Amino acid sequence: MAWLAATTLTSLLILLLMTFAACSSSRIFATTQAPFGRILKAVKLHGGYMEVIQEQRCSHGLLRLTCRSLKAFIFILEAEYHANHTELCVKESKSLEELRMWKHKGSTRRWTNIRELKGNYILDDEYDIVDIIDIRSSLNRRCSGLKHCRYNATLEHPGAHSWVPGEIFLKYACIPEAAVKRYCNQEVKVTSEEGGYINTPGYPLYYPGESTCGWTFRTFPGQRIVLTFHDLNIRGPQTDGSCMDIVQVRDRGSTLFEFCGTAAGTRIVSNSNMLTLDFIASRRLYSARGFLLQYQVLGCSEVLAPNGSYVSNGTLTSRTFLCKSGSVFPDSMEKKRTLECKNGEWNETTSKLPSCVATSAVILKTENEHHHLSSLSGDNILGTGVRIGRGEDAVASGSSSPVMDSAQSAMMKQADYVVDVVLPTVLIALLFVGNAIIVYIIFQYRKRRLPATTQSEEMALQGPTDVPQV
The missing domain is CATH 2.10.70 (Complement Module; domain 1)
Known part of the structure; x- marks a missing residue:
């Protein structure tokens, strides 16, 4: 009997627990999810592999961000609230009455009766105010730099308590601690598209001050450098707008970025192959996260x-x-x-x-490769279909398009004109000149010999009586 009573008591206790769980689930949106989201890719870095993880969850549920490695920490790549995507919340909710009765004045989107929703639960345009909200700032404040964290948008993000249940699209990375540079006043060589990562000393608990902390980024000529601040949180501006702590990015003396306060996803592209980053803080220690940035090469x-x-x-x-x-x-x-x-x-x-080589050299090279080189004095058609000649008809073997364009054809015509007209004319002129020179030399030679010949002829014509006696 004692055994039967114990069994009955255990059954009643289990029944009560199941009833309590069912009642609780009808009032609270489900918060259960897989230990890890869908891993998109693993990126090899200098200090190990970085995992990129993506999740879609209901905005009124609990998000768990987890790194599988104890030597890695979280940083946020994308985080958005989508008001017009409600199907996840419908699936996770045990009762549609909660969605039907959800009404708040001044909410991001006016929630109407569930019967008015169509298709993918998208409301009419007249109710649309803001469909997408970036929630990286609150996620960075809660989770960046940690190995594991829990995030509830309705509690962590300002104004989220008035949102209707929608989808949160989240993409974050778990980066090995050894892959992140954390020392100031260094020169960084940027050589790959993945690049590398830098955070301020003490990130994400605090950052030091009273000294300049800087980095110089260089890459090859012709390339550019991209800096992306995935998380930036330093002391904000004073009441007069001035900054006590400041982050400044310069490109060869030209200021590209100057900021104090909180930001996420800020991207700066250099105009040359060198960038200089300076972080100036006035207080010795300040209880803000500092920053985590990624540097990459572009081009x-x-x-x-x-x-x-x-x-x-x-x-x-x-x-x-x-x-x-x-x-x-x-x-x-x-x-x-x-x-x-x-x-x-x-x-x-x-x-x-x-x-680049001259077109004529290409034609000769083609002819030699096909062993069909012949005389260029006329148009010869070879058995392989290669036509060797001058002018526009010269075509490379096996090619469906002429080797020479109009400019090349004009040059070939000019070369033909030189060979066919100018060169023969010059040769004929040289022959005439040569002949003239020869005639002139002969004439001068005969002229010099003429007086002696004439005197001999006159003496021969004189008789013996005319010859004087010695």
Whole structure:
């Protein structure tokens, strides 16, 4: 009997607990979720692997941000409240009456009867005020720099208690502590698109002051540097608007960014390949988080134009070279060549770019490769379909387009004119001049010999009597 009574008592206790849980779930939105969100990717850094995690949760539930590694900490990449996405809250709620009865004056979106909702529970446009709200500032305040944390938007974010239940889209990263630089007054070489990370000493508990804390970022000529402040929290401005503590970013003396207070996701792009970041704090220790930033490279390094070409179009993501008139790239037989920049590197090895060569050299090279070189005195048609000749009819073997454009054809016509007209004319003129010089030499030679010949003839004509006696 005692055993039966104990069993009955245990059953009643379990029943009471189940009833209490059911009642509680009808009044409170569900807060259970998987230990980890969906891991999008793992990024290899100098100090280990950084995991990027994404979640979608109901705004009136409890968010749990967790890093699997005890040597990593959290920083927020994206965090938004979407008022017009309610399906998650509907699934997590045990009773639709709570959604039906939700009405608040001055709320972000006026909540109406559930029967008026259509499709994906999107309200009519006349009720729309603000659909998306960035909540990174409150999430940074609660979770950035920690290994695990819990976040409730209705309690942590200002004004969120009047929101209707909607979706929170969250993307955060767990970064290894060893991958983050935390020492001041260093020069940082920026070489990859992923870049690296820096936080102020003491982040996220405090930051030191009474001295300048700075970094200099450099990359290769032709590239730019991107700084993204994922979390920035320092002492705000005074009543007169002045800043006691300040973050300043300069590009070769030009100020790009100057700020005090709290911000998230601020992005600065340099105009050159060098940036200087200075953090100036007046107090020895201040109980604010400081900042966590990411530095990255944008674009590819400078590349010189190959010999015989010039840059016709250049951007951060591509570079187009154009050969000068009458020349082409020998490997492609085209005048234009475009390089694409991906992940901070060109798609071709810039040191192996060929120089532009004259079109005639390309034609001769093609002929030699096909072993069909013949006399250029006339148009010969070879068995392989290669026509060798002058002018616009010269076509490379196996090519569906002419090798020469109009400018090249004009040059070939000019060369033909020189060979066919100018050169023969010059040769004929040289022959005439040579003949004239020879005639002149003969004439001068005969003229010098003429007096002696005449005297001999006169003596021969005289008789013996005319010869004087000795």
